[in-house]
Amino acid sequence: MNGLFSKTNNKEFKEIVQKISKRLNLNPNDLEKGFERKIITKYEYNDKKYLCFKKKLRHIERGTIVFLNDNFDYFCGYPKIKRAMMLKASLDKYFDKKIAIEEKLDGYNIRIIKFEDEILAVTRGGKICPFTTKKVKKYLKTTFLDDYPNLMLCGEMIGLNNPYVNQYYIEAEKDYENLGFYIFDIRERETNIPYSISKKEELFKKYEIPHVKPIIIDKKDISKLWEILNTLNENKKEGVILKDPEMLMEPLKYTTQHTQCNDLSIAFKYTYDIGIDFMFSRIVREGYQSFExxxxxxxxxxxxxxxGKSIFLPMIQTIKDVSEGITSKECFELFFESEPDFLEFMNYLKKMHVPIIIESKEIMGKIIKVRICRIYNATTDKIKSHLEGNLW
Amino acid sequence: MNGLFSKTNNKEFKEIVQKISKRLNLNPNDLEKGFERKIITKYEYNDKKYLCFKKKLRHIERGTIVFLNDNFDYFCGYPKIKRAMMLKASLDKYFDKKIAIEEKLDGYNIRIIKFEDEILAVTRGGKICPFTTKKVKKYLKTTFLDDYPNLMLCGEMIGLNNPYVNQYYIEAEKDYENLGFYIFDIRERETNIPYSISKKEELFKKYEIPHVKPIIIDKKDISKLWEILNTLNENKKEGVILKDPEMLMEPLKYTTQHTQCNDLSIAFKYTYDIGIDFMFSRIVREGYQSFExxxxxxxxxxxxxxxGKSIFLPMIQTIKDVSEGITSKECFELFFESEPDFLEFMNYLKKMHVPIIIESKEIMGKIIKVRICRIYNATTDKIKSHLEGNLW
Structure with a gap:
């Protein structure tokens, strides 16, 4: 199996490509091109080797992972959810009589799977994250996956103390950290077919899985949806995911003004590191929402x-910071249960080429509290350069 | 000469490439690649055939034009002026003792040249514009170019009634139109070497050329520059060009808050037609200016x-307009001296692939007043699509 990507072992590579392409129902040429163009790359977690689809390739969703075992077991990536710009018009166009409204949590999308008797947490992008995997094992009852190993639990990791999106949630309060998992979809791992709202709710209850609670409304009763959105906005929540109760249509998302402005604040804080497409899309959402x-x-x-404030104030704060010699960075406080757990995650970040520094490390009994910061080099360097008088 | 781009006439093409490359001191291979990649294209004005450099190629400035006469006479493009983000730091870094401050006009950069006994106006991009050429002949004394045919008059066409940037200037008031020319540089057409501030001023006076008036300050006296900028900002003017009095260093530009906000208003009015780089750059300029x-x-x-207002208000106005069936467009009122003049300019716009509609045409004695609108299709179509419920 180790020779999969060695050029000297061309025959074995071809054979494996044949097998995987059959398994995924993907043309072998497309698969080979995926390898060549590094859309598909190989990773390893606890001696489990797997392939990750970094981008959508034909019908194979971004984030899909294929284990390099004899059976080439695979788990589909979580599909991209499209956004309504005009809520009513989009509901009219894409939905039928009833709509299930679920709160969109401001965390990190993960899939929880069972593979070769082990529970694993897979990120949106298709990597097995050691941090998330450990926390899932600690906080989530996963007996469900013992009974249904061919399903995936798709949900959000939320809370202040996760390495991806740190946003405080009162419901994520634990002994010493703020972190929690809320499941919103049950999907078949190979077909990506989601369970209906009623079926998943039944299973969530039976297996005591913390989950996002849907509210079912009539499509005609859009004022109810606006009420929910207003309340979410007032409470500084992210927005909603709208689903067909039978899950026959693709879900849609719609976000609050709070989210648009908050996203912009973050984007302009890391002025030159966040893509300008990200900024532009948030700005125009505000236009359509106001109009609607x-x-x-x-x-x-x-x-x-x-x-204006969301854009301008974080931006000048960053210029001020850099002028005082402060590097632009985003910091996370994470808790690890052991030194090997900590080192494993550091190693993982290194493999993912995330530029970080460790600001502090504190032993709290059996727990290690670490402050890790992601460095935004483009922002720091570019601002420094302009402050020194360099031209645009 | 007509066979220059015909593939059947390869030998003649090669010969011409050799001659031009010698003339421009440009490697013939680079020149050929320029043709292949359509960086260099051929145009025609009044039977004068010329090449236009649409992008900077090696040392040849964007907007350079080469006439296809026996001598391959050429006129350098107007060089890009870089922008100071931090005014003081940039002046310290790039300038010597004295600085000439000139108002940056909000119009359209043109070069006025004399070629084969005819006065021509060349746009920034390197096209001979029939509209501008006629207006130059009407309003500008060009005896200077009779005495100095190897020089170019570089300046700005300003006023409400020009087809590029319509901005009212009281000083551009004429009999029936608001349009004027202000020269800011005299440059050698083949070397692009600019005349010093004192030399150009002397010639402007002698030949009665309307021009931008420089104010010379000591580099240490930056408060004077800020005073000028504040006054310009209060009067809704664009900004300044800063020059070394001897023109030994490259000029710099710096713009007012008014300009940043005004640019953003225009950009978000034509939401999906103006590049997001344009928007982003204006936003960050505000950050540095506030900080400095x-x-x-x-x-x-x-x-x-x-x-916030500059971004948001024009954007929702455009959404409202499109929702009412109004196409996103930018309109100009232009005055022509004759029907052939009008038709010639329409033909020119067509050749330049500018999508326009003629909203009205009015005969005013000998003058024709035309309202021409440039259509912003991306903005109209994209907004219409979202209003219909299509997703992002």
Missing amino acids: MSESKEEELNRAEKL | MSESKEEELNRAEKL
Whole structure:
């Protein structure tokens, strides 16, 4: 199996490509091109070797992983959820009578799977994350996967103390950390077919799985949805995922003003590291939302002001920081149960080429508390350069 | 000469490439690649055939034009002027003792040249514009070029009634139109070497050429420059060009808050037609300017609010317009002296692939007043699509 990517072992490689392509129902030429163009790469977790689809390739979703065992077991990536810009028009166009509304949590999308008797947590991008895997084992009842190993639990890791998106959630409070898992989909691992809302709810209850609770409304009753969105916005929540109760249509997402502005604050804080497409898309969402809400002149001005502040204030704060010699960075406080757990995760970040520094490490009894910061080099360097007078 | 680009006439093509490459001191292979990659294209004006460099190629500036006469006469493109993000630091870094400050006009960069006894106006991009050429002949004394045919007059076409940037200038008021020319540089057509500030001023006066008036300050006296910038900002002017009085160093530009916000308003009005790099660059300029001005919290909030309004209000207005069936477009009112002049310019726009519609045409005695609108299809189509419920 080790020779899979060695050029000297061309015959074995061809054979494996044949087998995987059959398994995934993907043309072997496309698969080979995927390897060549590094869309598919090989990783390893606890001696389990697997392939990761870094981008969508034909019908194979981004984040799909294929284990390099005899059976080439694979787990589909979580599909991209498209966004409604005009809520009512999109619901009319894409949905039938009823809509299930679920809160969109501001965390990190993960799939929890069982493979060769081990529970594993897979990131959106298709990597087995050692940190998340350990926390899942610690906090989540996974007996469900013992009974249904061909299913995946798709959900969100939330809370202040995770390495991807640190956002405090009161419901994620634990003994010494703020972290939790909320499942929103049950999907067949090979077909990606999701269970209906009623079926998944039944199973969540039976197996005591913490989950996002859907509210079913009539499509005509859109005012109820706007009420929910207003409440979410007031409570600084992210938004909603809208689903067909039978899951026959693809889900949609829609986010609050709070989210748009918060995203922009983060984007302009790391001014030159976050893509400008990210910024632009958040700005225009505000336009459509204001229009759809038929806002008054005063409400429009209010939104314009909030937008301006979200963009401008974090940006000048970063310029001020860099002028004082402070490097632009995003920091996370993480808790590990042991030194090997900590080292394993550091090693994982290194393999993923994430530029980090460890700001502090504190032993708290059996627990290790670490402050890790992701470095934003482009922001720091570019601002420094302009402060020194270099031209654009 | 007509066979220059016909593949059947390879030998003649090679010969011409040799001659031009010698003339421009450019490697013939680079020149050939320029043709292949369509960086260099052929145009025609009044039976004068010329090549246009659409991008900078090695040392040949974008906008350079080469006439296809026996001598391959050429005129260098106007060089890109770099921008200071931090004014003081950039002046310290790039300038010597004295600085000439010139107002940056909000119009359209043109070069006025004399070729084969005819006065021609060349756009920044390197096209001979029939509209501008006619207006130059009408409004500008060009005896200077009779005496110095190897020089170029580089300047700005300003005013409400030009087809590129319509911005009212009181000083551009004419009989029936608002249009004027202000020269800011005299350059040698083949070397692009600019005349010093004192030399150009002397010639401007002697030949009665309307021009931008420089103010010379000591580099240490930057407060004077900030005063000028504040006044320009209050008067809704664009900014300044900073030059070494001897023109030994490259000029720099710096713009006002008014310009940043005004640019953003235009960019977000034509939401999906203007590049997001354009938007991003204007936003960050505001950050550096606020920082360099050491603004108070109140001033920062004020700038944030202005920024937000500049982005948000034009954007929702465009969404509202499109929702009412109004196409996103930018309109210009132009005056022509005759029907052939009008038709010639329409033909020119067609050749340049500018999508336009003629909204109205009015005969005013000997003058024709035409309202021409440039259509922004991406903005109209994309907004329409989202309004219909299509997802992002």
